[in-house]
Amino acid sequence: MITVAHEALEELVTEMIGRAGSNPEEARKVARNLVEANLLGHDSHGIGLVGQYMRHAQTGTLTVNGHVSHVSDNGVYLLLDGNMAYGQVTGAEAMHLGLDRARTAGAAIVGLRNSHHLGRIGAWGEICARAGFISIHFVNVVGHRPIVAPWGGAEARYSTNPYCTAIPATGKNPMFVLDMATSRVALGKVRVAYNAGKEVVEGALIDHNGQPTRNAAVMYEEPNGALQAFGQHKGYGLALLGEILGAALLGGPVTDPAHQKRDTICNSMLTVIIDPKGFGRDIPFGDLIDSMLAYVTSARPAEGTDKVRVAGEPERETAADRKANGIPVDPGTWSGLVEAGVNSGMDRHAFDGIAK
Numbered sequence: 001m002i003t004v005a006h007e008a009l010e011e012l013v014t015e016m017i018g019r020a021g022s023n024p025e026e027a028r029k030v031a032r033n034l035v036e037a038n039l040l041g042h043d044s045h046g047i048g049l050v051g052q053y054m055r056h057a058q059t060g061t062l063t064v065n066g067h068v069s070h071v072s073d074n075g076v077y078l079l080l081d082g083n084m085a086y087g088q089v090t091g092a093e094a095m096h097l098g099l100d101r102a103r104t105a106g107a108a109i110v111g112l113r114n115s116h117h118l119g120r121i122g123a124w125g126e127i128c129a130r131a132g133f134i135s136i137h138f139v140n141v142v143g144h145r146p147i148v149a150p151w152g153g154a155e156a157r158y159s160t161n162p163y164c165t166a167i168p169a170t171g172k173n174p175m176f177v178l179d180m181a182t183s184r185v186a187l188g189k190v191r192v193a194y195n196a197g198k199e200v201v202e203g204a205l206i207d208h209n210g211q212p213t214r215n216a217a218v219m220y221e222e223p224n225g226a227l228q229a230f231g232q233h234k235g236y237g238l239a240l241l242g243e244i245l246g247a248a249l250l251g252g253p254v255t256d257p258a259h260q261k262r263d264t265i266c267n268s269m270l271t272v273i274i275d276p277k278g279f280g281r282d283i284p285f286g287d288l289i290d291s292m293l294a295y296v297t298s299a300r301p302a303e304g305t306d307k308v309r310v311a312g313e314p315e316r317e318t319a320a321d322r323k324a325n326g327i328p329v330d331p332g333t334w335s336g337l338v339e340a341g342v343n344s345g346m347d348r349h350a351f352d353g354i355a356k
Contacts, residue, residue, distance in 0.1 A: 002334045003326035008354040009047065010035045012341070016050055019344040020057035021064040026089060033088040037120045038327045041318035044188020045120040048195070048333045051340035052265075053086075053117070061143070061264035062086065062116045068093045071113075071251075076105045079250060082115025087267060090115040095127040095135075098273045102133055108273040113252030117265035122179030122315075124271070125166025129175040134274040137164040138246035142259040143266035147219065148183045149226040151236035154210025156226035158255040160186055161242030168276065170286035173293055177312040182239035183227040190216045190227070195332025204228055245270045326356065 013031035018024060030053070038046035056062035066085025073079075078101055082090035090112060098110035118124070121137050128135035141159035150157050160181040167176040181187075184204040193200050194216035207213045208223035218225030229235035243254050252268030253259040259266070276285045297308045322328075329337075338351045 002329045002331065003356045004329060004354050005326050006035055006039055006323060009038070009327060012337075012350065012354060013047055013050055015346065015350075016054065016337075016341050016344060019341075019346070020054040022057070022086070023065050026065055026086060029092070030086055030088045033119050033123060035327070036123065038329075039319045039322050040120075040122075040315040041322075042120055042186075042188075042315070043192050043329075043333075044186040046188075046327075047329070047337060048188060048191060049117070049119075051336050054340050054344065056116065056264050059263070061262060066090075068097075068112065068115075071111075076101065076107050077109050077111075079111040080113070082112055082267075084114060084116050084264070084266065087115045087118035091118045091124045091269075092127065094269070094271065095124050098271055099128060099131050099133060102273040102275060106275050106278050108271075110271040110273065111250035111252075111268075112271070113247065113250040113268040115267050115269070118267040118269060120179065121162045121164040121269070122166065122177045124269075125164045125177055125179065126175065128271075128273055129166040129168045129177065132168050132276070134168065134276055135164075135166050136272040136274075137162070137269055138242045139163070139267055139269045140242045140247040140252070140254065141265065141267055142247075142253050142255055143262045143264040145224070145260055146255060147187055147227055148239065149206060149210075149228060151229050151233040154206065155208075156224075158239060158243065160227065161239040161246070163238055163242065167289070170289050172290040173310075174316065175312060176289075176310060177315075179311075180230070182229060182235045182242065184230045184235070185227070187219065187227065190219050192330060192333065194220050195336070196330040197332075329355075 010031050014027045017030045018027040034046050057064050063083055063085045066083045068080040068082055068090050071079040071081050080094055094110055094112040098108040101108035121139055125135045139162045146156035146158050148156055148158050160183045162181050164179040169175045190200055199214035200216050205213050205218055205225055207218050207225040247254045247268040250268055299308050301307050342348050
């Protein structure tokens with residue numbers, strides 16, 4: 001395992017994204033978002049995506065230096081098109097426009113369709129939570145072959161369609177961020193396992209015959225298998241809500257053969273932004289959260305667990321450790337990063353100098 005300081009990694013990725021055509025500001029935004037995902041322990045949404053992003057930029061299935069455009073504006077409703085620009089740009093733009101609307105209208109319903117990969121959806125929820133607002137996000141994913149099997153199916157039909165809700169911090173608790181793929185694990189976690197030569201957790205994959213397997217290769221080598229939905233029919237249902245609310249409602253591309261052959265990553269996202277004071281300023285929202293969380297986390301830890309945690313807590317703990325000790329990168333991911341950088345004209349020694 002290679003270890004790299006997060007500041008050096010951000011500088012490296014900024015240069016790589018810039019070499020794929022992005023201006024310095026965009027390159028920095030993309031790099032910061034990806035490295036932050038690694039810092040928080042979500043390696044699936046981190047620097048392992050850089051080579052793929054660069055390829056999409058070079059083939060034109062990603063619009064470098066692009067921005068959102070307005071499609072419609074109707075009271076609390078705001079519909080935006082991402083124009084296949086970097087999701088690290090369009091996601092932030094959509095959240096800031098939505099927050100401006102929520103501050104005046106008390107709530108906002110923001111549709112963002114046709115964006116390149118939005119990355120870790122929790123990043124967009126955190127923008128809202130830091131501003132004091134609740135946000136709920138439904139997302140779909142198209143642009144490449146389907147990778148998740150529907151409940152009861154033996155082959156893939158859709159993608160990992162994330163769901164996220166973020167709640168502002170209270171007097172006693174940091175922000176609560178529930179951010180999850182609707183598959184048993186995110187595809188990126190399978191990629192990390194594949195690159196590291198490790199097996200995936202039980203119940204996450206099926207092979208091309210529809211049989212359970214822990215072999216990550218089924219997602220990257222022919223004949224392909226599929227990811228399984230989390231929670232059986234429950235994750236499957238939530239994934240379809242990502243298609244319905246996150247894309248169909250917005251007029252965005254939904255999962256079907258026509259949209260699964262583009263060799264890109266296309267996200268559409270519905271975000272509902274809520275002012276927690278909207279039902280009345282006298283409701284002790286924060287105090288009630290603190291009371292509830294104190295009781296829930298007071299449960300006796302199960303065997304092998306040191307304490308009960310809530311959503312967002314493992315990420316904060318991982319970030320503290322990785323900021324102090326560096327970000328671990330498996331050899332397969334590092335090799336792919338070096339290859340993408342060298343192919344763009346970078347000196348191989350630029351990579352050797354920061355890896356430990």
